[in-house]
Amino acid sequence: MLEIESPASPQTIDLKDYKIPDYYIETVDLHFELGEKQTTVRSRLAISRYSEAKAPPLVLNGEALELLSIQLDGQVLDKKDYQQNPESLTLFQVPERFTLEIETRIYPQDNTTLSGLYTSGGNFCTQCEAEGFRRITYFLDRPDVMARYTTTIVADKKKYPVLLSNGNLVAQGEEDNGHHFAKWQDPFPKPSYLFALVAGDLARIEDEFVTRSGRKVALHMYVQSHNRDKREHAMASLKRAMAWDEQVYGREYDLDIYMIVAVDDFNMGAMENKGLNIFNSKYVLAKPETATDTDYENIEGVIAHEYFHNWSGNRVTCRDWFQLSLKEGFTVFRDQQFSADQGSPAVKRIQDVNHLRTYQFREDAGPMAHPVRPESYVEVNNFYTMTVYEKGAEIVRMLYHLLGPEGFRQGTDLYFDRHDGQAVTTDDFVKALEDANALDLSQFRRWYSQAGTPELRISRAYDAEKSTYTLKIKQTCPPTPGQPHKAPLHIPLAIGLLDSQGEDLPLRLAGETTAVTGTRVLELRQEEEAFVFHDIPCEPAPSLLRSFSAPVKLYLDLRDEERYFLLAHDKDRFNRWEAGQQLAVKIILGLVKDYQQGKPLVLDSAFIETVGRILESDEPDQAFVAHILALPSEHYLAEFMAVIDPDAIHETRCFIRRSLAKALQELFAATYQALTKTGAYRRDPKEMGRRKLRNTCLGYLMELDEPDIRSQCLQQFNHADNMTDVIAALSRLVDIEGPERKIALQTFYDKWQEDSLVIDKWFTLQALSRRQDTLARVQELTHHPAFKLTNPNKVRALIGAFSQGNPARFHDPSGKGYGFLGDYVLKLDPLNPQVAARLVSAFNPWQRYDQNRQELMKAQLERIAKTPQISKDVYEIVSKNLA
Known part of the structure; x- marks a missing residue:
């Protein structure tokens, strides 16, 4: 195995070595002085030893901290009483019960890892899961140490009028020099990974939920002022989730207030911090002009997920x-x-x-x-x-x-x-x-x-x-x-x-x-x-x-006629869809072999007839019909090949789509026209299903690349009153050679250049394009003024979408896609190791490709491995790939 250079030979943590902590922290009092260049954190910890029979050293986790002072039961400790290293602070002798006061200095404005306390859009926010709290203060940063927290935040009132933390607000007031403070108290014990702090100039939207026992819970949602009109769906989703959890699981919310804050720079989708959920803004902000139906569904699901964590994760944790x-x-x-x-x-x-x-x-x-x-x-x-x-x-x-x-x-x-x-x-x-x-x-x-x-x-x-x-x-x-x-x-x-x-x-x-x-x-x-x-x-x-x-993977030798029968009659709707998928997989893989052997490709007429019958059916759930009409993805098809051939899969799948479009053009066109909306925009299951099926038909028609159809697609792009239909049209236009592509892309950017989340869609659609020049365009876009390497959403939208969502272009036999990804893994690793690790995982299946691609991907993995001081995040993935 290649010797991989690493900053400190990362230690492997094993489940079998788990031991209960030597010490517990009963209460935590935190005091933050937020500054433009630096932040001071004072912690007051009530600590007790687990066992009276032993007195081991107290080892506290800490990273990127500047230690200013330590006091034990009011006595300032000398440097001989403790030892520091880049990842911990060790106190050699401590009593059975004691109070420890620690003052540290941190620099949130320089924290590009987005772990711990950092700034986003001029606002302070935190991400402490899994081990970010140790970047705020020295602590027993592990989930089985649960304590009650009181948090006081002091900051410039004009710049940071909103000061938030976990629990209930118990005090607030003015201080000298234009500063103010807020004091929050969380009555429920929690691990450090659930700690949260937010400070900034944010607009608050208020609502209320009445629990089944009659308690009134204040619901506060914080967004940037210009996004006030995009929070309605998230708030409605939250209230539905709260009612559902009471009805289905009998779980009632337990604090007086529930808060959600939307931030632009976030490594994850959202975080369930007790009473103060911090969200990636893409999972909060939505209105029909800027968010697709899929965005609405994702917001509803993520809002619910983080709320449900209040019991399955917070009240009962890991x-x-x-x-x-x-x-x-x-x-x-x-x-x-x-x-x-x-x-x-x-x-x-x-x-x-x-x-x-x-x-x-x-x-x-x-x-x-x-x-x-x-x-x-x-x-x-x-x-x-x-x-x-x-x-x-x-x-x-x-x-x-x-x-x-x-x-x-x-x-x-x-x-x-x-x-x-x-x-x-x-x-x-x-x-x-x-x-x-x-x-x-x-x-x-x-x-x-x-x-x-x-x-x-x-x-x-x-x-x-x-x-x-x-x-x-x-x-x-x-x-x-x-x-x-x-x-x-x-x-x-x-x-x-x-x-x-x-x-x-x-x-x-x-x-x-x-x-x-x-x-x-x-x-x-x-x-x-x-x-x-x-x-x-x-x-x-x-x-x-x-x-x-x-x-599981299920292997059953069904005859084609049995699959057609199940597709038409199965009472289990999932299995109806699955029968169609099995048919499509069998047909596509058969044609892949023909393509590899240079044989002419011919699509089974029975499959074409079945697709036609599905289009003509009276199935009321039009979203379900759209899913049946969708062919298995290139990634899914690859799982059925011993040696993955991305070119053969891509070309064969495109051939089938073109063949279906040509054979059923009139039916696709008639269905598309019949599903044209007749009234104002609505976002309900029926209308979402209508849009999905209509845009599925448009996607097939665009396979024909005819001037009239391209014009029709551009017309939908120009005149749609919702982002779902706009994106559906643009996703097809980005693939073509005609002038409509450039017109649409420029029009879209000119209209939405001030909306960061919408521009993410613009990046992604270009990264997923089938065009031969897609990599060159992606490389060009990395230098676009709207692209920001320190913003995870931008990186995922462009580099992540290309490397993980466009197998035909990423796996170009030249290996240029691999080199491009390797470059950006190395650029990102010093800035944000978590995001870099997510990117490098695109190389994980490298041994399942042909010899040429294997060698090219392995070369990039070895190149990354030889780079001095790669992060633990990237080290682990690369080392396992090369093992």
């Missing part, structure tokens, strides 16, 4: 960072439930599974594969992954399938009641569900400790004489780094069997006296099992893994 999915997986499941209840459950499930299979399955198959509860890490920020979040949510969903809605609710009630105010583990979560339902979930726990995507291989047999239908199921899981062998998992497999009319058959297993009609959940526990269903009058069509009841 013991250590290996348990991150305890809060994140559970809360993702909760926000998915909420979003499904607000619109189409089938469409929401399709979106979530599509995202999981496209990205998390790839993560499971690569060098960064890890269990939902990892065994070790070098940099914890690298484990804010699809596996921890989305696969973690699927684990919770499986528990929901196994226990049923009532049993699951009983289990979560016990979990919240039993562990309120505690820092716990995934085992504690499962134990609560076990105890509430008197079940043994010992085998199920393996889902948290085993990495990789399980595979189910299923064979079937129908015996007409005995009227039985047998499913034989074998489960396996491929080896992953550090886990060559896997034990069988406890897997819920939701199934249905359809008769010749598409109706669900009653399902009865041997030994049962009554049959279950509709969906039935089989519980797989062994490596190989057989399930025999009785009283099956005819050979059925199997509808397996309904609603994607487990995050």
